[in-house]
Every structure is written in C-alpha cells, then in structure tokens.
Amino acid sequence: WKGWSVSFAFGLTQFDGDVRQYDHYPAFQKSSNFFELGSAASFSLTKQINSFYSLSTELSSGSFSGLRKKNEYLGYNVYDPYQNYEGNGDKFLASFNEIDVILNIDMTKTMAYFFKPKKTDKLTFETKLGVGYNIYNSVRKNLFSDTYIYSFGYLDEGSNSPGTNYGSQKKSFFSSPSETVYIYGLQAKYKLNARISLFLDYTVRSAKTDKWDASIMSTQNIKDKFSFLSVGFTYRIGNHDYFKEWESPIDGLTDDVSTLFVKIDGFTDDADNDGVADAFDKSPNTPLGVAVD
Numbered sequence: 001w002k003g004w005s006v007s008f009a010f011g012l013t014q015f016d017g018d019v020r021q022y023d024h025y026p027a028f029q030k031s032s033n034f035f036e037l038g039s040a041a042s043f044s045l046t047k048q049i050n051s052f053y054s055l056s057t058e059l060s061s062g063s064f065s066g067l068r069k070k071n072e073y074l075g076y077n078v079y080d081p082y083q084n085y086e087g088n089g090d091k092f093l094a095s096f097n098e099i100d101v102i103l104n105i106d107m108t109k110t111m112a113y114f115f116k117p118k119k120t121d122k123l124t125f126e127t128k129l130g131v132g133y134n135i136y137n138s139v140r141k142n143l144f145s146d147t148y149i150y151s152f153g154y155l156d157e158g159s160n161s162p163g164t165n166y167g168s169q170k171k172s173f174f175s176s177p178s179e180t181v182y183i184y185g186l187q188a189k190y191k192l193n194a195r196i197s198l199f200l201d202y203t204v205r206s207a208k209t210d211k212w213d214a215s216i217m218s219t220q221n222i223k224d225k226f227s228f229l230s231v232g233f234t235y236r237i238g239n240h241d242y243f244k245e246w247e248s249p250i251d252g253l254t255d256d257v258s259t260l261f262v263k264i265d266g267f268t269d270d271a272d273n274d275g276v277a278d279a280f281d282k283s284p285n286t287p288l289g290v291a292v293d
Contacts, residue, residue, distance in 0.1 A: 001238030003048035007056075009201060011230025013038040013064040017221045018079075019092050019140065019213040020066045027067050032146060034091055038063040040228055044102075051109055056102040056130075064226045066213055067091035067143060079215040081150060082159045089143035092213045094136050097173070098205075100183055102130030122191050128203060130183040135176050139167035140214035150214045152177050180208040189234065197234045202227065 014026060014037055021027035026036035040062020048054040069089040078085050108124045137153035148166035151157050153176040155169040170176070185203030192198060206225040210216050213224060269278045274286040286292055 003054070003239075004237045005046045005048070005234050006237065007044045007046065007199070007232055007234040008042070009044075009199070009230040009232030010041045011039070011201070011228060011232075013040050013062055013226050013228050015064040015066040015094075015213065015224070015226045017066065017213045017224035018210065018215040018217045018219050019068045019090060020221070021068050021072060029067060029091070029143065031144070034065070034067060036066050038065050040064075040096075040230070042228075042230065042232075046104070046234075052106055054104045054106075056100075056104060058100040058102055058130075058132075059098070060100070060228070061097045062228075063093065063095045064212075065091065065093045069143065076217060076219055079150065079217050082157070084142070084147065084149045084160050086142045086145060086147070088145075090140055090149055090215075091143055092138055092140040092215070094138035094212055094214075095170075096134055096136040098132050098134040098181065100130050100132035100181075102128050102183060104128055104187070124189050124191075126187045126189065128183060128185040128187060128201075132181040132183055132205065134179040134181045134205070134207070135173065136179060136212060137170045137176055138212055138214045141167065152211050152214050177211065179212065181205045182208075185228075195236050197236075199232055199234060201230045201232065203230075204228075 016023075021036065028035050040060055042058055042060035044056045044058035046054050046056040067089065068091070070087060073089070078090070104126045105128075106124060106126055137151075139151040139154055140149045141147060142149060147160055148157070148164070151167050153171050154167050155171055156166045158164070158166060160166070183203060183205055185201060187199050187201045189197050189199040204225055204227045207223055210222065210224055212226070267277055267279050270276065270281070271278055272281070272284060272286045273288065274281070274283075274290070274292045276292060278284055283292065
C-alpha cells in the first residue's frame with residue numbers, strides 16, 4: 001500500500017461557453033431563482049510514484065449551468081433547430097458524471113532544480129494534467145417562460161405546442177451523450193499529520209466540442225469548458241516517505257565540495273611544522289628545528 005491515498009472534495013462549478021452572461025462572475029435570475037454557479041463532488045484514488053509525481057483516477061458528479069440575455073446575442077444567430085426560441089434570452093442546466101486519469105506534479109520539489117527552496121513540510125503545490133470521459137444531460141430553455149428550446153441527452157424533444165413539456169425525461173446513463181475532456185489545474189495541499197491533508201483545488205475541464213450548453217454557435221467560445229473550485233481532504237493509506245529518494249542537485253553539489261575541502265585540508269596539515277604533511281609523516285612529532293628527510 002506504499003504511496004496509495006484517497007481523496008474527497010466538494011465545491012462550485014462555473015461554465016464558460018455560448019450560454020454565459022458574464023466573463024468573470026456569475027449571473028442570477030431572481031424570478032426563477034436560477035444561478036449560474038453549480039455544484040459537484042469528486043472522489044479520487046491516487047498512487048504516488050515518487051516524490052515528484054503521482055497518478056490519480058478521479059470520479060466526479062454534479063451540475064453546471066448558464067444564462068444569456070437577449071442583448072448579449074446581438075450579431076449572433078441563436079441555435080434553434082425547433083424554432084422554440086422566443087427572443088428574450090435563454091438558460092441551460094447540465095448534469096454530468098465523469099471519470100478522469102490525472103498526472104499530478106509536485107511543483108514544490110520540481111522548483112528545486114532552479115533554486116534552493118525553503119523547507120516546507122506542511123504546504124505543497126501540485127499541478128494537474130489529464131484527460132477524462134464525461135457523460136452528460138443538458139437542456140436549454142427560454143429565459144423567462146422556462147419553455148423548452150433544445151437538449152442533448154433527453155428522450156422528449158421537439159417543437160413546442162399546447163400541452164407539451166419537453167426536456168423532462170433524461171436518457172438512461174448508457175444512452176446519454178458523452179464528451180472527451182482535457183484537464184488542467186492547480187492544487188494547494190496542507191499536511192495536518194502523517195495521514196490526513198487538507199487541500200484547495202482549482203481545475204478546468206475543456207470539452208472537445210460545443211454541446212454542453214445545448215447550443216452550437218460560432219461565438220467567442222469555440223469549445224465549452226467549466227471550472228471546478230473545491231475543498232477537500234486526502235487520507236494516506238500506506239507509507240508516503242519518499243523524501244530519502246530525492247535530493248536537490250544543489251544540496252548534493254554543496255556536500256561534495258565540502259567533503260573535497262575536508263580531504264584537501266587533510267593532505268596539507270602539518271602539525272609539527274617539519275615540511276612533511278601529516279598524511280605522509282612517519283614521525284609526526286619531530287621537535288622544532290630538527291632536520292628531516
């Protein structure tokens with residue numbers, strides 16, 4: 001079990017794509033209590049390979065959403081295959097389940113190649129790079145009337161007519177659409193004790209296509225993505241003492257030079273001042289002034 005650990009996290013998601021009102025903060029629709037921020041949870045199993053990096057398998061589940069008012073669509077053609085868009089803006093809600101494979105790189109130790117860092121036994125920073133498989137269900141509706149516009153991963157869809165309520169029956173898990181995602185992020189981890197660490201994680205998941213918001217448009221956002229800001233904890237199952245396997249090149253060079261100086265001093269010391277170094281002196285206690293050969 002050496003190097004194995006499990007982690008759990010919970011946090012907020014924020015979408016970035018066609019159906020998004022603002023670039024830097026979430027929008028809110030008071031009339032329907034609709035908020036652009038969503039939530040998600042994740043569970044991961046990690047194997048520490050050495051002090052530099054580890055590999056993780058992560059499972060995550062949650063939702064993300066977005067809205068866009070009509071003035072933000074000026075100059076664009078709204079995606080509306082069923083002619084359901086009423087012209088006042090739209091919003092979407094997507095739920096997802098995802099499995100990822102992630103490479104975690106310990107930046108605290110990696111930076112030792114460039115400078116000698118201060119010893120930080122408690123706080124470390126890691127970068128994350130990975131790829132994932134995302135299964136989702138997404139439905140887009142009119143902003144004010146909440147009537148159906150379009151969806152991916154729903155059984156019921158079509159042109160609105162009296163009595164219809166499309167976008168309410170999700171497809172089964174294995175029939176729902178899927179998406180390849182590319183992952184990058186940063187994690188700050190604080191060690192509480194030998195077993196448990198707390199962490200703050202910011203990860204971005206970028207889709208290969210433009211379907212998460214049920215809107216395929218040529219806007220400034222070519223590909224959909226969403227960020228996940230979470231807090232959580234890690235529990236180490238086995239021994240994680242990898243420090244003896246790692247030594248800074250600078251520290252090693254310093255030790256080698258110090259040892260070399262000690263050896264040089266040993267060859268040049270002459271305690272009795274007779275002109276013969278102690279390392280070669282067969283009579284190390286020659287009286288002062290006595291000639292030697």
